[in-house]
Amino acid sequence: MSVDFKxxxxxGNNIKPTEVEADDQIILExxxxxxxxxxxxxxxxxxxxxxxxxAFAPTQRQQREILNLLDxxxxxxxxxxxxxxxxxxxxxxxxxxxxxLPVQPLRxxxxxxxxxxxxxxxxxxxxxxxxxxxxxxxxxxxEFDAPRTTVExxxxxxxxxxxxxxxVALACLRELEAxxxxxxxNLAFLRVRTYAGLQDWKAVLADRDLDQVLAMRRPLGxxxxxxxxVYNTWFAAHDAEGKEQELLDAVTxxxxxxxxxxxxxxxxxxxxVIVEFLIAIESNAEDRLDRLLKEAGAIESGLPDHLRAxxxxxxxxxxxxxxxxxxxxxxxxxxxxxxxERATGLMLRGELQAALDLSFTLKPGLEAAHLLLxxxxxxxxxxxxxxxxxxxxxxxxxxxxxxAGARLRSDLAWLDEFTQGRPQLGWRAWFxxxxxxxxxxxxxxxxxxxxxxxxxxxxxxxxxxxxxxxxVLGKLGEFGGQFMAAHRDVFVADGAAGLIERxxxxxxMSGKNSAGVRVQTLALLDYxxxxxxxxxxxxGALEWIGLIVKSNISAVTTTWAIDVxxxxxxxxxAATNAAAAPFFYEITERVGxxxxxxxxxxxxxxxxxxSELALDVPKYLLAGQAEDADPSAPYRYLKDSKVVLYSLTExxxxxxxxxxxxxxxxxxxxxxxxxxxSSRLAAQAANADVFVVVxxxxxxxxxxxxxxxxxxxxxxLVNSRGSSAILRELAEG
Numbered sequence: 001m002s003v004d005f006k007x008x009x010x011x012g013n014n015i016k017p018t019e020v021e022a023d024d025q026i027i028l029e030x031x032x033x034x035x036x037x038x039x040x041x042x043x044x045x046x047x048x049x050x051x052x053x054x055a056f057a058p059t060q061r062q063q064r065e066i067l068n069l070l071d072x073x074x075x076x077x078x079x080x081x082x083x084x085x086x087x088x089x090x091x092x093x094x095x096x097x098x099x100x101l102p103v104q105p106l107r108x109x110x111x112x113x114x115x116x117x118x119x120x121x122x123x124x125x126x127x128x129x130x131x132x133x134x135x136x137x138x139x140x141x142x143e144f145d146a147p148r149t150t151v152e153x154x155x156x157x158x159x160x161x162x163x164x165x166x167x168v169a170l171a172c173l174r175e176l177e178a179x180x181x182x183x184x185x186n187l188a189f190l191r192v193r194t195y196a197g198l199q200d201w202k203a204v205l206a207d208r209d210l211d212q213v214l215a216m217r218r219p220l221g222x223x224x225x226x227x228x229x230v231y232n233t234w235f236a237a238h239d240a241e242g243k244e245q246e247l248l249d250a251v252t253x254x255x256x257x258x259x260x261x262x263x264x265x266x267x268x269x270x271x272x273v274i275v276e277f278l279i280a281i282e283s284n285a286e287d288r289l290d291r292l293l294k295e296a297g298a299i300e301s302g303l304p305d306h307l308r309a310x311x312x313x314x315x316x317x318x319x320x321x322x323x324x325x326x327x328x329x330x331x332x333x334x335x336x337x338x339x340x341e342r343a344t345g346l347m348l349r350g351e352l353q354a355a356l357d358l359s360f361t362l363k364p365g366l367e368a369a370h371l372l373l374x375x376x377x378x379x380x381x382x383x384x385x386x387x388x389x390x391x392x393x394x395x396x397x398x399x400x401x402x403x404a405g406a407r408l409r410s411d412l413a414w415l416d417e418f419t420q421g422r423p424q425l426g427w428r429a430w431f432x433x434x435x436x437x438x439x440x441x442x443x444x445x446x447x448x449x450x451x452x453x454x455x456x457x458x459x460x461x462x463x464x465x466x467x468x469x470x471x472v473l474g475k476l477g478e479f480g481g482q483f484m485a486a487h488r489d490v491f492v493a494d495g496a497a498g499l500i501e502r503x504x505x506x507x508x509m510s511g512k513n514s515a516g517v518r519v520q521t522l523a524l525l526d527y528x529x530x531x532x533x534x535x536x537x538x539x540g541a542l543e544w545i546g547l548i549v550k551s552n553i554s555a556v557t558t559t560w561a562i563d564v565x566x567x568x569x570x571x572x573x574a575a576t577n578a579a580a581a582p583f584f585y586e587i588t589e590r591v592g593x594x595x596x597x598x599x600x601x602x603x604x605x606x607x608x609x610x611s612e613l614a615l616d617v618p619k620y621l622l623a624g625q626a627e628d629a630d631p632s633a634p635y636r637y638l639k640d641s642k643v644v645l646y647s648l649t650e651x652x653x654x655x656x657x658x659x660x661x662x663x664x665x666x667x668x669x670x671x672x673x674x675x676x677x678s679s680r681l682a683a684q685a686a687n688a689d690v691f692v693v694v695x696x697x698x699x700x701x702x703x704x705x706x707x708x709x710x711x712x713x714x715x716x717l718v719n720s721r722g723s724s725a726i727l728r729e730l731a732e733g
Contacts, residue, residue, distance in 0.1 A: 003056060004097065005032055005043075012094035013045045027130060039137040040066060042129045043105075045094065050113060051122055053129060054098070055086070055106040061597050065555060066136075067106055068596035073128050078121050079108040085629075150180045154446055156516030158481025161197035162488045163523035164696040166719035168515045169194055186448070188213050189222050193447045196225035197485055204229035214257055220380055221451035223263045224272055230258055231271035239274055244310045251278045259283065264352025265379050266295050273299060277307050281314055288351055343371050352379050360387070364395035366404060373401070373411035380418070380452055389419045425449070427456050427486060431464050434475040442479055450482060458490045465502040470509055473502060477510030477517075484520060491524065497533040500524050501541045508547035518560050521548050522721040525567050526649040526697070529574065539579035542568060546586045553590045555597040561587055562602045563722030566655040569609050581613055588618050595621050600631030601659055601727050608658050632663035634731035642668040644684045645726060646706065647694035649673075655723035660730075677705060685709035692716040692726060 009017055017028045028043070035041035038058040045052045055070065057063040067086050076082040086106030088095040098105055110125050112118060153175050160169035173194060177187055188209035195203040204225060207213070213222065231239075234254055238246035259279050267273045273296050280288040289311070296303040337345075339362055346355035352375045359371040369392060376388040392398055392412075401412045425443075427450075433443040456464070468476070476483070484491075484503070491500055504524055507517055528541055545568065549561050565587040569575045588606065591598060603621065610617045638660065645653035653671040660669055670688075674681035685691055685706045693703055695717050707715055718725050 003035055003101065007097060008043060008045075008054075012047055012092075015044055015046050024126075027126070031133065034133060034137055040133050042133060044126075047094070051110045051118075052107055053110065053125065055108075057103060057105075060103055060599065061556060063103055063106060064596040064599070069132060069136075070106070070108065073132055074108070074125060077111075078125050079111055081108045084108065147179065148175070150176065150182075151444060151446075152514070153180065155479060155481035156514050157194065158483070158485040159514075159516030159520040160481075161194065162481070162484040162491075163519040163721060164198060164488075165519040165523070165721055166198055166200070166695060167725075168519050168720065169198060171515065184209065185212075185216065189219065190447060192222050192225050193451070196228065201229035201232040205233060211257065214261070217378065219448060219451055220263055220265055220378070223261065224268075226258075227261055227263070227275040228269070228271045230254070230261065231275050235274055235278065236271075239270075241306060241309075244306075244313045247274075247278060247310055248281070248313055251282050254279075254282075260350065262288070262350025264347075264350045264355075264375070265381065266353065267292070267299065270299055270303060273303060273307070277310070281311065285349060285351075287346070287354065288349070291351070291354065340367055347371060347375055353384075356384060356388075360391060364391075364397060366397075366400055366408075369397045369401050370404075370408060373408060373415060377411050377414050382418070385415060385419050389415055426453050427483065428460065428464070430483065431456075431476075434468075434472045434479070437471075442475060445482055447482065450486065453486065455486050455489070458493065461487055461490050462499060465499050468502070468506075470505075473506035474509035475506075476503070477506035477508070478512055480506065481516055481520075491527050492530075494531060497528055497531040497537050500528045500531075501533075501537050501544065504528075504541050504544040504548070508544040508551075511551045513552040513554075517548065518552055518557065519721055521545060522560075522563060522567060523696075525564065526651050526721070529567070529571055529651060530649060532573065535573075535577055538574060538577055542577075542579045542583045546583060549587060549590050553594070555594045558591045558594050558597045559599070559602055559724045560722065561591050562598070562605050563652070563724050565609055566605050566723055567651040569613065570651045570654050575612055581615060584609060584613055584615055585618075588621060592618065592620055595623075600629055601663075601724070601731075604631055604659050604662055605655065605723065608655075608662065635660060635664050635667075635727075638664050638690065638730070639666045640668075641689040642670075642687060643690045643692070643730075644670050644672055644688040645692045645694070646672045646674075646681075646684075646702070647697040648699070648702075649694075649697040652694060652697075652721060652723045652726060653692075656726040656730075659723065659727060675699075675702065677701075681705065682709050686711070690716060690730070692718060692729065694718045694721070694726065696721050 009015060017025060017032075020028065031041040031043060033041075035043075035056045040058075040062065041056050043054045043056065045054065055063075055066050057066050067081075070079070070081055070086070074081060084107075086108055088099055088104055088107050090096075090099065095107070110118075110122050112121060153172050157169060157172040157176075160166075160172060173191060176182060176190065180187075182190070188207065191207055191209075192204055192213065195201070195207070204210075210226075214226070234250045235247060238250055259282060261279060262276055263272065267276060273292055277289065277292045277296075279285075280292065293304050293307055296307055339358060343355050343358040343362060346352075346358065355371060356375040356379065359368050359375065362368040362371070372388045372391060376385045379385075392401070392415075398412065401408050430443045430445060430450075436442065465473075480503075490496060491503070504521070507521060510517075525541070525545065528538070533541070545564060549564060553561055565584065568583060569580055574580060598621070603617075606617055606621065643660070645657055647653045650671055650673050653673075657669045657671050660667055670684065672681060672684055674684070681702070682705075686709050691706060691710060691713075693706060693715055695703065696719060703715075703717075716729050718729050
């Protein structure tokens with residue numbers, strides 16, 4: 001809903017833009033233009049001899065900033081701001097439409113009204129507002145809004161994925177789509193990787209370019225991400241002993257364009273095996289069934305038996321697939337088929353490893369080179385690529401390829417870069433590049449580069465972090481977003497408190513301020529508290545977090561800082577730590593210069609924390625509040641309602657529940673961290689009037705379970721961390 005300028009200058013307002021003096025007309029046009037462009041603007045209203053100005057701002061935060069500035073620039077001498085604090089008058093019909101705007105304008109009357117002084121005061125106020133708007137709208141963007149490089153955005157994207165913060169991750173994607181030098185294909189790949197990292201399998205399958213992705217040559221990691229999405233959507237619910245027929249029935253519902261979803265590489269997860277095996281059954285790909293049966297044992301010991309039970313259900317004739325003594329995939333099923341034809345057929349069916357192995361036995365020539373290069377590039381396996389490079393050199397095929405088509409020459413160029421143009425890559429090599437003194441020597445990475453890198457083990461990661469110097473930790477904080485995304489499982493595991501403190505130290509020493517760092521800090525704090533850290537580790541973590549807040553504080557991040565304060569003091573052990581009180585005063589001191597950016601629920605949260613710690617809220621934070629300010633107004637509709645807040649990490653839900661109990665007497669509110677499928681969670685989902693799920697800290701199986709038990713009633717999804725995100729969603733109704 002936008003401002004209706006025609007209505008503003010009609011009934012109840014004697015000012016008509018076309019009838020005022022030329023100078024005033026220009027001023028009005030500038031103010032209206034600023035408001036239309038989502039900037040700060042002021043509009044006058046004259047009625048029955050009185051004059052009001054209405055201040056329009058695009059966001060609540062900027063509205064609070066303007067109110068603070070008006071106190072200084074206009075003040076009680078020339079306005080009624082000290083008394084009404086810019087509030088609209090519900091009893092004034094003129095204000096009725098303005099009350100419906102998403103961000104209501106501020107209103108103040110120009111004083112004094114008496115004629116000897118009115119003309120002069122009105123001109124001074126007009127000129128002051130003109131100067132003020134020029135300064136506000138003309139100021140350069142802060143470092144928080146300045147354009148960023150692709151590397152910086154990708155780093156933030158990694159942090160967002162690690163923290164499972166969908167809001168920040170999608171904001172990074174939008175920024176990359178608007179500013180990065182990436183074509184549509186690479187943007188599509190990046191979206192699939194991001195959705196997969198967030199475990200949002202529905203979004204993977206709903207991507208606008210998925211049909212093109214399926215039809216094109218794509219990296220192995222993209223195929224595996226889509227396989228995981230297919231598994232979760234169609235097969236996961238039936239993948240259990242005794243449900244073999246249900247699995248086979250599910251294949252019949254699979255859309256046709258997914259039935260060629262083969263990777264050609266050895267599967268690494270149960271989901272990949274199940275998807276490829278079921279599709280192979282559907283397409284009668286006997287050699288693929290043979291290979292998958294053998295490879296499944298390396299993933300789970302009982303998986304081959306499960307697959308054989310599925311296969312028996314198909315009642316396939318014995319000559320098709322011998323389950324107990326499978327034929328080898330290298331053995332031809334058509335006696336008249338030449339080795340070249342068989343290798344080509346294997347490649348076209350997605351059996352890349354088998355095609356590659358067979359191609360090495362072919363007569364050296366352009367056909368063999370084509371098969372080898374195509375399979376090597378699609379597999380992107382370093383050891384296979386090295387063998388192909390050696391084969392081409394040994395048989396002097398490079399000159400032949402150079403005279404061939406552009407596609408084959410491109411594949412050869414890729415092979416040279418992949419095998420010779422760069423050092424041995426991996427997460428350990430990347431971490432070791434942080435030891436160089438020059439930031440320029442840190443290995444530049446992107447999601448495509450790291451797609452095939454195996455995460456470090458917990459032991460290897462522990463060794464690297466505990467032995468890292470301050471300089472290395474600082475560089476990890478500066479460049480480590482994608483590293484954190486790849487190793488998230490290590491930090492959410494039990495016993496990771498020491499590692500978490502080291503990463504917080506890195507973020508602090510880097511001095512980096514970004515949305516990614518902020519959501520990562522909240523996530524790491526959640527993980528830390530879940531491990532019940534010792535007093536020394538916790539105190540050290542608070543010290544580092546204080547430095548992170550110092551680097552990241554601004555008028556747009558005050559609510560995040562209060563989220564950090566609430567999370568850090570939520571547990572009894574944390575609240576009784578000797579470092580808690582200094583941390584409270586450090587955070588409140590940091591937000592002090594930006595107190596106009598604090599909303600009323602932020603102040604309620606500060607009061608709750610202060611009460612628990614037996615501390616006083618600094619008076620300067622509370623100064624300037626309107627006497628009739630009502631922080632409970634956005635949540636009043638929840639009175640007498642049963643509300644459940646669900647999250648596997650309970651810091652944010654606990655704090656949000658405390659704020660709501662304070663603001664809404666009579667609310668029946670519970671928090672839940674039950675695992676999916678529990679009887680208590682089922683009862684909560686069925687009986688709650690309002691059910692909130694923090695998706696950044698909830699398994700998708702739990703979300704699906706809750707949706708099923710809600711019986712069609714809505715679920716409020718919160719895609720970001722922190723209690724403020726929960727309260728913001730509930731305030732929006």
